[in-house]
Amino acid sequence: MTEKKGGIQYWHKIVALLFLGWxxxxxxxxxxxxxxxxxxxxxxxxxxxxxxxxxxxYFFSYTLMQIPAGILVDKYGKKAVVIPGFILFTIAxxxxxxxxxxxxxxxxxxxxxxGCGSYxxxxxxxxxxxxxxxxxxxxxxxxxxxxxxxMGVCLLSTSFLVKALDxxxxxxxxxxxxxxxxxxxxxxxxxxEPSVKTVIAQKKQQKPDTNIAPKEKNNFFTSPMxxxxxxxxxxxxxxxxxxxxxxxxxETERGFTGGSIGSASSLVAFAAIPGALVISKISDKxxxxxxxxxxVLELLSAMTLLMAVQSSTITLLLMGLILYxxxxxxxxxxxxISHVADIAPKNSYGTAFGVFNFFGMSSSVIAPPxxxxxxxxxxxxxxxxxxxxxxxxxxxxxxxVINLRKHxxx
Numbered sequence: 001m002t003e004k005k006g007g008i009q010y011w012h013k014i015v016a017l018l019f020l021g022w023x024x025x026x027x028x029x030x031x032x033x034x035x036x037x038x039x040x041x042x043x044x045x046x047x048x049x050x051x052x053x054x055x056x057x058y059f060f061s062y063t064l065m066q067i068p069a070g071i072l073v074d075k076y077g078k079k080a081v082v083i084p085g086f087i088l089f090t091i092a093x094x095x096x097x098x099x100x101x102x103x104x105x106x107x108x109x110x111x112x113x114x115g116c117g118s119y120x121x122x123x124x125x126x127x128x129x130x131x132x133x134x135x136x137x138x139x140x141x142x143x144x145x146x147x148x149x150x151m152g153v154c155l156l157s158t159s160f161l162v163k164a165l166d167x168x169x170x171x172x173x174x175x176x177x178x179x180x181x182x183x184x185x186x187x188x189x190x191x192x193e194p195s196v197k198t199v200i201a202q203k204k205q206q207k208p209d210t211n212i213a214p215k216e217k218n219n220f221f222t223s224p225m226x227x228x229x230x231x232x233x234x235x236x237x238x239x240x241x242x243x244x245x246x247x248x249x250x251e252t253e254r255g256f257t258g259g260s261i262g263s264a265s266s267l268v269a270f271a272a273i274p275g276a277l278v279i280s281k282i283s284d285k286x287x288x289x290x291x292x293x294x295x296v297l298e299l300l301s302a303m304t305l306l307m308a309v310q311s312s313t314i315t316l317l318l319m320g321l322i323l324y325x326x327x328x329x330x331x332x333x334x335x336x337i338s339h340v341a342d343i344a345p346k347n348s349y350g351t352a353f354g355v356f357n358f359f360g361m362s363s364s365v366i367a368p369p370x371x372x373x374x375x376x377x378x379x380x381x382x383x384x385x386x387x388x389x390x391x392x393x394x395x396x397x398x399x400x401v402i403n404l405r406k407h408x409x410x
Contacts, residue, residue: 010130010192011130011131011132011139013190014126014127014130014131014190014191015127015131015139015142015143017186017187017190017191018123018126018127018143018146019142019143019145019146020146020183020186021119021123021146021183021187022123022143022144022146022147022150023146023147023149023150023153024150024176024179024180024183025116025119025147025150026146026147026148026149026150026151026154027150027151027153027154027157027176027179028089028093028112028116028154028176029058029150029151029154029243030151030154030155030243030244030247030265031154031158031172031173031176032054032055032096032105032109033051033054033055033243033244033245033247033248033368034154034155034158034159034162034247034261034262034265035158035162035163035169035172036051036248038162038163038169039105039169042099042100042169043099043100043101043102043105044102046102047372047376048372048373048375048376048381049369049372049373049376050102050372051372052244052245052368052369052370052371052372052373053106053368053369053372054102054105054106054109054368055109055240055243055244055364055368055369056364056365056366056368056369057106057107057109057110057113058109058110058112058113058116059113059240059361059364059365059368060110060113060365061109061110061111061112061113061114061117062113062114062116062117062361062364063113063117063358063361063362063364063365064113064114064117065085065113065114065117065118066117066120066121066354066355066357066358066361067351067354067355067358068354069081069085069117069118069120069121069122069350069354070120070121070125070350070351070352070353070354070355071350071351071354072121072350073121073122073125073350073351073354074125074348074349074350074351077193078122078125078126078191078193079187079188079191079193081118081121081122082118082119082122082123082187082191083184083187083188084118085114085115085116085117085118085119086115086116086118086119086180086183086184086187087115087184088111088112088114088115089111089112089115089116089180090115090177090180090181090184091111091115092108092109092111092112092114092115093108093112093173093174093176093177093180094173094174094177095107095108095111096108096109096112096173097170097171097172097173097174097177098170120353120354120357121350121351121353121354121357122350123143124337124341124349124353125349125350125353126191127139127140127143127337127341128341128349128353129349133342134284135284136284136338136341137280137281137283137284137287137290137334137335137338138277138280138281138284138334140280140333140334140337140338141276141277141279141280141281141330141331141334142277143334144276144330144333144334145272145273145276145277145330147269147330148269148270148272148273148276148325148330149269149270149273150269151243151266151268151269152266152269152270155247155261155262155263155265155266155269156259156262156263156266157172157262158172158262159258159259159260159261159262159263160259160262163258163259163261163262164258164259219345220344220345220348220351220352220355222343223402223405224343224402224403225340225343225344225352225355225356226402227398227399227402227403228336228339228340228343228356228399229355229356229359229360230359230395230398230399230402231294231298231336231395231396231398231399232333232336232356232357232359232360233359233360233362233363233391233395234298234363234391234392234394234395234396235298235301235328235329235332235333235336235360235392235395236329236360236361236363236364236367237363237364237366237367237388237391237392238301238302238305238328238329238367238388238389238391238392239328239329240363240364240367240368241367241368241371241384241385241388242268242305242324242388244367244368244371245368245371245372245375245381245384246265246268246321247261247262247265248381249381249382249385250264250265252381253380253381253382254314254317264317264318264321265321267318267321267322267325268321268322268324268325268328269325269330270325271321271322271323271324271325271326272325272326272328272329272330272331273330274326275325275326275327275330275331276330276331276334279293279297279331279335280331280334280335283334283335283338287338290335290338290339291339291403293332293335294332294335294336294339294399295396295399295400297327297328297331297332297335298332298392298395298396298399299393299396300323300327301324301327301328301329301331301332301392302389302392302393302396304320304323304324304326304327304328305320305324305328305385305388305389305392306320306385306389307319307320307323308320308321308323308324309382309385309386337353340352340353340356344356367384367388370384370387371383371384371387371388372384374387
């Protein structure tokens with residue numbers, strides 16, 4: 001859809017709406033990790049592994065939802081999937097805000113993951129179907145900056161409101177619930193598509209597209225797609241390990257206190273915003289070089305994260321975090337998504353992005369508790385950072401080799 005309404009094209013509205021969707025989700029995602037000490041005052045002392053399981057509960061159910069949600073999006077439409085999902089997310093946020101035990105927090109996190117799991121396939125299907133190909137990387141970067149901004153807002157607000165001003169940690173969850181309700185209204189008003197009954201009827205009446213090769217119709221496991229899955233797994237592993245443990249690492253092993261914890265942690269997110277917008281714009285101009293951009297950015301993000309954790313001074317640590325944000329997940333992800341949109345089966349975008357995100361987000365189930373376990377065993381969280389960096393280097397090498405072989409055989 002490209003018709004104008006009030007001077008604004010439909011795909012512009014979609015970009016703005018999806019930006020806000022990631023903003024709200026990312027205000028939630030790091031919030032519990034940022035206030036672990038305050039949560040323990042309510043539920044009692046917990047080990048690093050037990051705290052890491054909070055994030056794993058969310059990401060486990062979120063990951064499980066990816067492929068089913070993608071299939072449902074292709075079958076029933078985006079609104080029919082994302083609105084019920086975010087209603088469940090709202091209920092989960094309120095439940096966690098009222099929790100008095102770790103069990104209740106785990107259950108709330110599982111429900112929040114199920115609710116948010118409805119978003120990815122819906123969001124990137126809307127993006128792929130409505131955004132012109134020549135603007136896709138840049139528009140995807142704008143959408144993704146919502147996630148970066150949400151993370152930064154969360155870390156800053158929790159540091160100053162909860163840690164510095166002693167606001168009850170539960171209030172952060174109530175604020176998120178209100179924001180989610182506003183977002184649901186936006187989904188209902190802005191997304192334009194047929195009713196569920198119409199979508200089902202249209203599916204039944206559709207004739208097979210003879211222009212699509214049989215292998216293309218549902219083949220989500222070509223070698224280029226597998227390379228994307230590997231790369232996204234590694235990218236997400238490092239990032240969600242950082243999201244889950246960076247604030248705690250800065251507080252317990254680098255001596256940061258109060259508002260400085262959130263300020264330092266948020267550097268990763270805020271640095272990603274200009275990096276994503278500039279680099280994705282360049283990527284759109286040189287679409288044939290997307291693979292080169294992906295490989296270089298992944299190597300740079302691994303090296304800058306290594307620089308941050310090995311730094312001997314606060315200045316070098318902060319510089320490493322800024323550079324990791326500048327070259328990391330939020331910057332490379334729009335380019336990866338654009339690449340997937342180019343090579344995925346065009347008649348099943350919802351499922352394709354669901355499978356893609358399933359592999360990426362499966363790493364987020366593993367990273368938080370594994371990092372906590374390694375910290376309990378070795379006495380330092382640096383070990384978890386080293387594991388993430390090694391995974392990123394290995395995945396980048398595999399991505400390069402698989403695509404090089406594909407290029408040679410073609």
